[in-house]
Amino acid sequence: MSIGVFDSGIGGLTVLKEIRKVLPNEKIYYFGDTARVPYGEKTKELIIRYSKEIVEFLLEKDVSAIVVACNTATALALEELKEIFKIPIIGVIEAGARTAINTTKNGKIGVIGTKATIKSGKYEEEIKLFSKNVKIFQKACPLFVPAVEEGILRGKLVNQIIKTYLDDFNEKIDTLILGCTHYPLLKDAISKIYPNMKIVDPAKETALDLKEILKK
Numbered sequence: 001m002s003i004g005v006f007d008s009g010i011g012g013l014t015v016l017k018e019i020r021k022v023l024p025n026e027k028i029y030y031f032g033d034t035a036r037v038p039y040g041e042k043t044k045e046l047i048i049r050y051s052k053e054i055v056e057f058l059l060e061k062d063v064s065a066i067v068v069a070c071n072t073a074t075a076l077a078l079e080e081l082k083e084i085f086k087i088p089i090i091g092v093i094e095a096g097a098r099t100a101i102n103t104t105k106n107g108k109i110g111v112i113g114t115k116a117t118i119k120s121g122k123y124e125e126e127i128k129l130f131s132k133n134v135k136i137f138q139k140a141c142p143l144f145v146p147a148v149e150e151g152i153l154r155g156k157l158v159n160q161i162i163k164t165y166l167d168d169f170n171e172k173i174d175t176l177i178l179g180c181t182h183y184p185l186l187k188d189a190i191s192k193i194y195p196n197m198k199i200v201d202p203a204k205e206t207a208l209d210l211k212e213i214l215k216k
């Protein structure tokens with residue numbers, strides 16, 4: 001059996017890594033749309049079009065399931081993809097929301113992602129399906145993706161960007177969802193600056209969801 005995984009760039013490799021851990025023997029096709037990254041500032045129509053093209057390409061490889069390893073494409077295109085295509089297609093947002101609810105102690109959750117993901121309000125929607133009793137703080141962090149795509153994962157520049165975006169979250173939240181598949185590559189840098197923040201990467205739970213779906 002083979003699985004298709006895609007992202008707007010290299011970020012989805014953080015999800016692929018977790019899938020590999022739980023499904024070591026499956027053949028995986030990874031599509032990183034580095035020619036058209038970033039998706040975070042593009043329109044919903046364009047993101048749906050790109051996502052459909054990629055799914056069609058992966059179907060030519062005979063995949064049995066597809067993971068949208070991109071929060072932006074999950075937020076803006078997953079529903080349409082599920083309507084159009086007949087094979088199981090899963091995104092990363094539901095898994096991230098569920099993990100955050102199971103992690104938070106004070107009910108104050110931060111969500112960071114691309115401008116498009118944050119504007120879509122998808123994380124808030126999904127989190128509220130699990131519990132209405134939480135407060136959600138959201139912020140787009142558009143400078144994280146170019147830093148990661150350039151391989152700048154630590155050091156002064158990245159620390160300064162992290163602090164600029166997240167300093168005001170530090171007082172408020174106990175749990176931070178990395179709502180962009182590029183951000184786990186900055187997890188160590190973020191944890192070093194905010195050691196008390198519990199950081200949620202939806203990738204692990206997404207991989208477990210995929211395993212369950214394939215079993216069925």
Ligand code: DGN
Pocket residue numbers: 007008009011012037038039040041069070071072073113114117145179180181182
């Ligand atoms: N990795 C993508 C995501 O999870 O939303 C975003 C990268 C981008 O296209 N800006």
